[in-house]
Amino acid sequence: MQPDAAQRPTLADVAARAGVSQSTASLAFSGSGPVSDATKQRVLAAASDLGYAGPDPRARSLRRGRSGIVGVVLEERVRAAFLDPVKIQMLDGISEGIAPLGAGLLLLTDTGETDESAVSIESAPVDAVVLVGCSPRLGVSIEALRRRGIPAVAIEGDTGEDIPEISIDNLQATRRGAEYLRQLGHTDVAIVTLPFDAARTRGPLTEELLRSSTAATASQRLAGAREIFPEATGRAAAASSIEEGIEAARALLADPASRPTAIIAQSDLLAAGVIQAAEELGMHVPGDVSVLGFDGIRVDGLQHDLTTLAQPSVAKGRAAGEAVVQMLSGEPPESRCFTSTLHVGDTTAPPRAAC
């Protein structure tokens, strides 16, 4: 109505110009329905004349009830997540798994802040959601998802709900790794764990910390190790990073009199940190201390072939993506548990004979 510059043309405008009804114009675009070729061409021509760029995705998604977007919820901020190779591999797997949907991937972070008007897990136009390594801290958000009827899949996160879960044999894998260390002759083993709680408390493994654990992954891996080394103690890191590994190892190796002969790290990044700290202290790996990792990634700058429990990260992501596809097509969701394999590198060896 107003001489207001360029009101963007709508489907109605196109239809009018092509001399057809709006419904026909819609069909010409979406292709779902019988439209004569001539009409279709006419509509397309009109659209082109008007500079119409195709149906508005917002209106379309409102009507269709689908947005064509799958959300990926990362517990950390984007920066942190991208620094973790495991996360990236999963992301890649997810994008592969949902490929048949032709859907986009929306990065969501569970920062805990409930910013008004911000696009959060509770208010994002997504058709489904993949929770990557999320703690139950997400309880509220998950509840919102359930209410909104948005299907969700969790990767390595004990959601405690009826959400299908893609996981690995954390406990058994770690036990296998620990068993290997015992076979090498180790008896004095320390553990560097992933964070146990939302606060990411860093420090010694106290009973209290374990009791308050909300991170299944860390707990399970610890349990697996303790099935072999019941007395094993250690430290919890505040994140899965080299930095944190260094920090933890410095504490564990501080006193030359009480040094363990092997350290089980719950991630390769932590393991890399442990190795670095050990070497800084003049220790030799695996001569003075064996180091076992978890993940099976290549760690930036690490000069060793890490002995580790290799997990199929990409496959996990893909499985999650496939589960999303299933759920969206009405099939019942399906949890899956993958198996990790022990990769023996050059960071483990029999303990140096006590002198």
Place this chain on the structure above:
Amino acid sequence: MQPDAAQRPTLADVAARAGVSQSTASLAFSGSGPVSDATKQRVLAAASDLGYAGPDPRARSLRRGRSGIVGVVLEERVRAAFLDPVKIQMLDGISEGIAPLGAGLLLLTDTGETDESAVSIESAPVDAVVLVGCSPRLGVSIEALRRRGIPAVAIEGDTGEDIPEISIDNLQATRRGAEYLRQLGHTDVAIVTLPFDAARTRGPLTEELLRSSTAATASQRLAGAREIFPEATGRAAAASSIEEGIEAARALLADPASRPTAIIAQSDLLAAGVIQAAEELGMHVPGDVSVLGFDGIRVDGLQHDLTTLAQPSVAKGRAAGEAVVQMLSGEPPESRCFTSTLHVGDTTAPPRAAC
């Protein structure tokens, strides 16, 4: 109407239950408008009773005309992009830059396929778009963006349109690096470039290839090098990866009689590949050949401190994000050009005296 299980409650249902009009209920949620506290509580209570999870983002975005989502267009598939540390850093910067919007990041890839019904750059519910290292192959898509009136910012991509661009001093930086090599005494220098065209043609730098170049970044860096070494030739890689660097270097170093004394790689990953290939051939870096990279990232597994032109990747991403925020608030977009700095590591040295 139907006894159909649980039709999800809508704002209208909530309003009815709370005994207020729909408009009031809306105001109670969005908070924009005068609503008495009592009424608000009543609405919230009704919502809670009904299990209403808040306004539907699809409807909201249709009405508001904003979706709260910013698209990031990567030229490669997600997997490939995530393997490039520079891209990840930029992504991180972007997410930092758009933080004030509270917007989500939608990953879009320019695969070239125009999948029907797939969420692509041409049909995604985004408020703005950041093009990361995109070639003009995107022409069609960019045209669509323009028609849809979606603001866009380009990072290191010559869009040829009126899109604000975030870039770095590719030419000058490379010239500085080349100059440094010349000062060391090098005269026989080869270059390993990024892809020049959409086809990612791999092979020798022919005049024809350069003429048909659609990649400004590669062209500019090459031009910078040639300002110092006009005769320098080399090879184009098909991607920025260690693999491609190896491939290119093998070709360049194949003939012991015509080996250059230095190689300028247009990315650190390529440089890492070059070094690896050289060492495989029994050559010593920097003894037998100096290697100069570009980017300033830490390369996985590289045992050298690469001499490289460090660019502020995160800052670039952040600038792009900030530009998006500006454009969305109506301010005119603003192009920016950052400066790279020469980091001298241990991969460059004077050429071995000819015997």
Place this chain on the structure above:
DNA sequence: ATCGCCGATCGAATCGATTCGGCCTAGACT
């Protein structure tokens, strides 16, 4: 020659929320 059928098109309802203009009432001001 007539009936039935199918494909092309059209009208109108719908998706779910936001928002503008108007109405009403209670308190304030003179």
Place this chain on the structure above:
DNA sequence: AGTCTAGGCCGAATCGATTCGATCGGCGAT
């Protein structure tokens, strides 16, 4: 006491497309 003001709330239009059911020719079958 009368009127003005403003807060609080409501109705209804609107965002832009999709889709169901109805309509209307035209063509093959009987």
